[in-house]
Amino acid sequence: MAAPLDRSATWPYEGGEPARFSYARADHPTGAAVEKELGALDGGEALLVSSGMAAVTTVVLTLLRPGGTIALAEGAYYGHAVLFRHLGPWGVRFVEFDQAGPPPGADLVFLEAPANPLLTMPDFEAAAAHPAPVVCDATVASPLRVRPLEQGCDVVLHSATKVLGGHDDLLAGVLVTREAGLRERLHTTRRLTGMVASADTAWLLRRGLRTLEVRLARQETTARRLVERLAAHPAVTTVRYPGFSFLVSFDVADGEAASRVERALTTIVNATSLGGVTTKIEARHRWEGDRLPSGLLRLSVGLEDAEVLWADLERALSAA
Numbered sequence: 001m002a003a004p005l006d007r008s009a010t011w012p013y014e015g016g017e018p019a020r021f022s023y024a025r026a027d028h029p030t031g032a033a034v035e036k037e038l039g040a041l042d043g044g045e046a047l048l049v050s051s052g053m054a055a056v057t058t059v060v061l062t063l064l065r066p067g068g069t070i071a072l073a074e075g076a077y078y079g080h081a082v083l084f085r086h087l088g089p090w091g092v093r094f095v096e097f098d099q100a101g102p103p104p105g106a107d108l109v110f111l112e113a114p115a116n117p118l119l120t121m122p123d124f125e126a127a128a129a130h131p132a133p134v135v136c137d138a139t140v141a142s143p144l145r146v147r148p149l150e151q152g153c154d155v156v157l158h159s160a161t162k163v164l165g166g167h168d169d170l171l172a173g174v175l176v177t178r179e180a181g182l183r184e185r186l187h188t189t190r191r192l193t194g195m196v197a198s199a200d201t202a203w204l205l206r207r208g209l210r211t212l213e214v215r216l217a218r219q220e221t222t223a224r225r226l227v228e229r230l231a232a233h234p235a236v237t238t239v240r241y242p243g244f245s246f247l248v249s250f251d252v253a254d255g256e257a258a259s260r261v262e263r264a265l266t267t268i269v270n271a272t273s274l275g276g277v278t279t280k281i282e283a284r285h286r287w288e289g290d291r292l293p294s295g296l297l298r299l300s301v302g303l304e305d306a307e308v309l310w311a312d313l314e315r316a317l318s319a320a
Contacts, residue, residue: 005203006030026191030199034206038164041143041209042156042176045183047190048202052139052159054195055173056083059155062189063133064108066091071106071130073099075118077137078288080110102126111136111153113146116274117249117284117298119240128152139163140274144216145244149178155186162275163246165208166215172197172205215277215303219246222306226299229310235320237295247274248299249284255294257320258283262297264316267308274300279309 006029011021021027031048039046049055060083064070070084074096084094095104099122103109109132111122116139127134128151135155136148142163148156158164160172177183190196197205227241230250238251252258262270262283271280272287279302285294301309 003033003203003206004030005199007199024199025194025196028196028199028202030202030206031197034202034209037206037209038143038160038174039176042149043143043147044149044156044176044178045180047175047177047183047186048160048197048205049173049175049190050195050197050201051171052137052157052161052173053079053083055157055159055175056080056137058175058186058189058193058195059135059157060084060087060092060108061193062186063135063155064092068092068107069105070094070108070110071103071132072096072110073112073115073120073122075099075115075120075291076110076112077116077139078291080112080137099123099127103130103132106130107132109134111148113138113141113148114242114245114247116140116247117240117292117296119242119247119249121242124148124151124153140245140247142212142216142245144213149176154178154182160205160208161273163216163219164212164275165205166212166276167204167208168273168276168278170201170204170208172201216246218303219301220244222304222309223248223301225306226301226310226313230313233314233317235317238293246301248301249296250299251293252295252297252317252320255283255285258285258295258297260319261316264319265312266315267304267312268299268316274298276300277303279304 009024035046072094133154136153138146139159156176158174160174230236231239240249268279280300
């Protein structure tokens with residue numbers, strides 16, 4: 001049965017005092033219900049926010065002071081660095097490092113497991129030994145494959161827009177902490193900035209979680225089959241896959257070849273984002289520039305038949 005949806009923005013006081021829910025910017029019943037499920041998945045205390053980038057912003061505003069430095073994993077989602085540069089006038093600094101080794105001196109360590117789109121994995125033990133708080137973006141892995149809190153991280157975050165929601169019809173972010181006190185600090189930032197996800201978003205996310213396990217299993221099965229065939233194709237020079245999850249990246253000769261592949265596809269959608277039921281591909285160089293090979297294509301595997309997807313890819317690669 002479908003979970004209840006409460007769209008109220010305000011609730012009556014009880015006995016002259018605010019009750020568990022009084023104003024939706026602080027908390028609402030539908031959000032609280034999905035937070036309970038999200039916390040159980042990651043093994044901690046969850047907080048739902050309005051987007052994945054809102055989750056990153058909430059962490060930075062809560063855990064970093066003006067003049068502080070973030071140690072950011074190289075090859076992590078490019079939007080993290082773009083945000084940190086934007087916050088430069090407020091005293092935010094960052095330095096990128098190879099997350100396969102120990103982080104440099106910093107006031108906040110920011111990992112990604114695996115990094116998007118280069119798909120490297122962090123050395124969790126080395127990061128946990130660092131004296132600064134450790135945050136891990138585990139959007140691509142999902143809590144079903146990587147649970148960073150169990151690896152010594154202080155906060156795990158997800159863009160719930162991706163595989164947790166799974167249907168390309170919501171925008172949300174999630175933060176999960178080991179400590180209730182830290183969750184409360186993050187909650188205060190969310191309440192004061194208003195970065196709360198709506199009840200409708202929370203309801204859609206809760207729906208998506210019902211099928212997360214079966215969706216991810218099918219996506220992984222298809223991804224592995226495509227990885228094997230891509231690795232053997234003469235037009236493909238490099239294939240990256242961490243061995244789990246739905247995301248693959250591969251390189252063709254150059255940017256022009258990547259563009260030809262995008263335009264030649266008919267089943268796979270040439271679009272941004274990842275983790276949904278529809279398979280999508282895009283050349284990431286248009287967004288990320290020279291930090292990536294010009295011929296890199298990011299493939300987010302959906303739920304279509306594997307043979308249909310490969311036939312589409314094979315036709316497109318013949319144009320590369």
